[in-house]
Amino acid sequence: SKPPPRREASEEMRVAWLVAAMAARSGAIRVPWASKAVVEEAPLEAAWRELRAAVGAGKWWRAMEVGPTVYGLWWRGLVRESPEHVAVETVLIVFVVFLFLKGRRRGGVETHLSEREIDELVSDWRPEPLVASDATPPACEVVTAFEGAYVRVGSRKLLNCATLDALCATREARVKRAAKEALAKYGCGSCGPRGFYGSIDVHVALEQRLAAFFGSEGAICFSDASSCATSTIAAFAKRGDLLVVDEGVSEPLQTGCVLSRATVATYAHADARDLERVLSEIERDDRRKRRSRGSQRRFVVCEAVFRDDGVASPLRDIVRLKDRFGYRLVLDESLTFATCGETGRGMKEVLELPARAAEITVVDLGPALGAVGGACFGTAEIIDHQRLSGAGYCFSAAAPPFVSAAALAALDAVVEPALVEKLQANIAHLHKRLEKLGPAKLSQPPSPLLFVAFDSVDRAKAAKTALASAGFAVALSAKRLAKTTLPVKPKPVALQIAINAAHTSAHLDALANALLAHLRL
Numbered sequence: 001s002k003p004p005p006r007r008e009a010s011e012e013m014r015v016a017w018l019v020a021a022m023a024a025r026s027g028a029i030r031v032p033w034a035s036k037a038v039v040e041e042a043p044l045e046a047a048w049r050e051l052r053a054a055v056g057a058g059k060w061w062r063a064m065e066v067g068p069t070v071y072g073l074w075w076r077g078l079v080r081e082s083p084e085h086v087a088v089e090t091v092l093i094v095f096v097v098f099l100f101l102k103g104r105r106r107g108g109v110e111t112h113l114s115e116r117e118i119d120e121l122v123s124d125w126r127p128e129p130l131v132a133s134d135a136t137p138p139a140c141e142v143v144t145a146f147e148g149a150y151v152r153v154g155s156r157k158l159l160n161c162a163t164l165d166a167l168c169a170t171r172e173a174r175v176k177r178a179a180k181e182a183l184a185k186y187g188c189g190s191c192g193p194r195g196f197y198g199s200i201d202v203h204v205a206l207e208q209r210l211a212a213f214f215g216s217e218g219a220i221c222f223s224d225a226s227s228c229a230t231s232t233i234a235a236f237a238k239r240g241d242l243l244v245v246d247e248g249v250s251e252p253l254q255t256g257c258v259l260s261r262a263t264v265a266t267y268a269h270a271d272a273r274d275l276e277r278v279l280s281e282i283e284r285d286d287r288r289k290r291r292s293r294g295s296q297r298r299f300v301v302c303e304a305v306f307r308d309d310g311v312a313s314p315l316r317d318i319v320r321l322k323d324r325f326g327y328r329l330v331l332d333e334s335l336t337f338a339t340c341g342e343t344g345r346g347m348k349e350v351l352e353l354p355a356r357a358a359e360i361t362v363v364d365l366g367p368a369l370g371a372v373g374g375a376c377f378g379t380a381e382i383i384d385h386q387r388l389s390g391a392g393y394c395f396s397a398a399a400p401p402f403v404s405a406a407a408l409a410a411l412d413a414v415v416e417p418a419l420v421e422k423l424q425a426n427i428a429h430l431h432k433r434l435e436k437l438g439p440a441k442l443s444q445p446p447s448p449l450l451f452v453a454f455d456s457v458d459r460a461k462a463a464k465t466a467l468a469s470a471g472f473a474v475a476l477s478a479k480r481l482a483k484t485t486l487p488v489k490p491k492p493v494a495l496q497i498a499i500n501a502a503h504t505s506a507h508l509d510a511l512a513n514a515l516l517a518h519l520r521l
Contacts, residue, residue, distance in 0.1 A: 043073055141468075146171075149502045151473055158473035159507055164498045166339045166448040167419055169370030169410040171502075182405035190223075190398035195387065198398035206404045209411055210375050214337075214345060215355040218383035221375050222392050223399040225364035228374025229332060230256040231392030232362050235385065236330075237262040237299060244278055244327065246270065246302040247489040248309065253301055253332060254484045269489050270306070272317035279325040293326045299360075303332040304347035308477070308491050310335075310443025310451045315347055319357045331358035338368035338411075340446035344420045350446065367448060368415065371407035373399045423448065423501040426508060430499055433512035436521045442494060451477065451494040452515070460493050463518055467495075470514035474498075 047070045054063040079086050113121075145152040148171065151160045169175050182202060192198035203221060211219040222228035233256030237243055241262040245253070248269035257264050265282070268274035286293065300322045302313050315331075322329045333346045341349030348357055360378050365371040376386065386393055427445050434441050434450070442451040454460040457478050467474050475496040497511070 047073060149500075149507070153468075153473065156468070156471075158468060158471055159503075159511070160473055161497050161499070161503075161511060162473045162475040164367050164449065165370055166367050166423055166498075166500050167370075167410075167414040168500055168502045169368070169406075169414045172370075172410065172413045174413040175370065175406050175409045178409035179402045179406040182402040186401035188402070189400055192398065193394055193396060194398045195394055200398070200401050200404075202401050202404040202408060203398060206408045207375070209408055211377065213411060213415070214361075214377050216361070216377035217379045219375050219377050220383045220386050220390070220393060221365075221373055221399065221404070222390075223373050223396050224392065225334070225366060225372075225374035226252040226255075227392030227396060228364075228376060229253050229362045230259060231390045232360060232376050232386065233257060233299075233301065233330060234259040234391060235389045236260075236360070236382075237297060241297040242282070242299070244275070244282075244298070244300045245486070245488075246275075246306075246313070247487065248306050248311065249301060249303060249488065250307040250332070251484075253303070253330075254486050254488060257301065258485060264486055266487050270311050270313050272314040272321065275300070275318060276321055279321060279327070283325060298327045299330050300327045301330045303334070305333075305335040305444075305447045307332075307335060307449070308451075309494070310447035310449045312347075312444045312447065315357075316351050316353065319353060328359040329357070330360045330362070332362050334362070334364035334374075335367055335447055335449060337363040338415045339420065339448050340424055341420070343417055344368075344415050347446075365407050369407045369410040371410065372403045373407070419501050423499070426499050426501065426503050426505075429505060430497070430508045430512060433509060434515070436516060437519075442492060448499050450497040450499060451492065452497070453492050453494045455493070457493055460495055463495055463515065466518040467511070467514055470510075472511050472514060 047066055051063055051066045051070050054060075054066060075086075141153050143151050143153055146160070147157070149160055150157050151163075152158075163170075165171075186200060186202075190198045190200060190203075194203065207219045207221050210221070211217065222231065229250075229252035233243070233253065237257075237260040239261040241260070243257050243260065243262045243264045245257055245264055245266050246269060247266040265278055267278045285291075300318060302315075302318060304315055305312050319329065321327075333348075336347040336350075338344040338346070340346060343349065345355075346363075348355060355377075356379075360376065360382055362374060362376045365373050365375060376383070388394070424446055427448060427450075430450060431441070431443070431445055434452070437452060440453045442453050443449060452463075454463065457476075460476055460478070464474055464476050475498070477491065477494045477496045479491055479493075495515075499508075
């Protein structure tokens with residue numbers, strides 16, 4: 001039997017309870033719909049209406065009194081209608097409670113060690129070596145001094161064709177003096193990111209000076225050249241956007257494409273015809289899916305001269321194609337900034353393209369200015385967006401003030417038409433002397449880096465050793481530092497020869513003769 005409803009219960013509920021009680025006690029009443037589930041239906045419905053009425057009237061105490069009754073009626077009806085379902089749910093609930101209590105019991109047990117036990121454990125611990133005990137350390141050549149155009153490696157004095165210092169800014173007295181004065185005035189570090197007490201007047205002055213030199217609306221400087229390229233791409237391209245990337249781009253651009261999480265399509269290295277093919281396929285796919293160009297942000301990503309092989313990009317054709325298909329261009333001019341063009345303004349000046357031909361331009365300040373860090377050029381909107389959305393700008397410490405002061409001095413001291421012209425004359429001279437190499441000479445003017453490809457690392461090392469014996473220090477370019485998920489071209493195994501404005505024709509002739517003699521050409 002069930003307890004009668006309270007006096008304050010509605011009349012409908014009292015009647016429903018009486019009917020249900022009579023039906024339950026009378027076994028003589030048997031009709032198809034008078035099952036045990038129906039017996040509970042009237043009290044359940046009445047109790048449910050009372051619960052809703054109590055909640056609607058704000059009578060929370062009454063709702064708490066009726067709530068358990070509603071749940072109990074529902075649960076008993078469920079047991080009668082589907083006992084197997086209730087059994088499975090009960091087992092699962094018990095199992096979850098068991099796991100919860102077991103986890104708490106384990107977490108609650110604390111092991112208290114005495115000081116002596118701690119000391120014994122520490123003394124018994126033997127860390128695994130980072131390098132095997134029988135490993136042979138790689139042979140390294142240590143530069144002990146810089147002497148003008150030469151470096152001293154051990155007891156040998158070698159012509160420096162390994163350091164990428166195209167305009168010899170690191171040897172300029174005015175640049176060194178500016179760095180020393182800034183170090184004495186500001187100290188070493190900037191003590192924070194640009195947006196958090198890290199901006200100093202030389203940072204702002206460098207950005208303004210770079211923008212004026214490059215003919216851009218604005219510029220933003222980063223403390224690291226790699227993070228400049230990486231952060232810039234990730235600031236503008238997000239998941240759902242599209243990046244069409246040259247398969248020969250360098251690691252910083254690759255990393256930026258991966259971090260952006262955008263859809264990436266690649267085209268053949270420095271091949272404008274293949275770029276047109278890829279863009280046309282995307283356009284056909286748009287028509288098939290009835291997708292407009294404006295439904296996603298789209299960029300073409302390439303380098304004016306590629307860092308990994310010195311190949312010049314067909315920039316004029318790329319600009320024409322990106323305008324035709326409605327893309328923006330992200331261009332890396334690290335090897336051409338201040339090293340080519342009538343006034344040193346890069347590949348766009350060489351090809352007589354306007355500064356805004358590339359919506360976003362990133363550069364490394366090291367090759368031409370001998371500084372550390374990078375810069376991005378673009379419209380005021382492009383620059384201001386990165387001050388809040390560029391991870392490399394917002395979360396990395398600003399460049400040391402003396403580094404920015406050195407770059408600022410280098411812009412005035414070494415970036416001048418006569419020096420740029422001398423550099424390009426040296427580049428053209430060495431390329432002409434090495435024409436016998438054929439396809440092994442990967443690079444093209446105006447690259448200050450000349451790459452000579454080899455079919456194996458051992459052969460490249462042998463050539464590097466032969467050039468060192470002849471009095472020339474060159475670098476070896478063998479593999480990428482990190483793996484990538486992008487379908488990019490493998491980095492070639494090559495000798496990397498850095499050409500600068502201080503080299504003479506005699507220097508370059510001797511270098512070419514030594515290399516050709518080693519290769520027996």
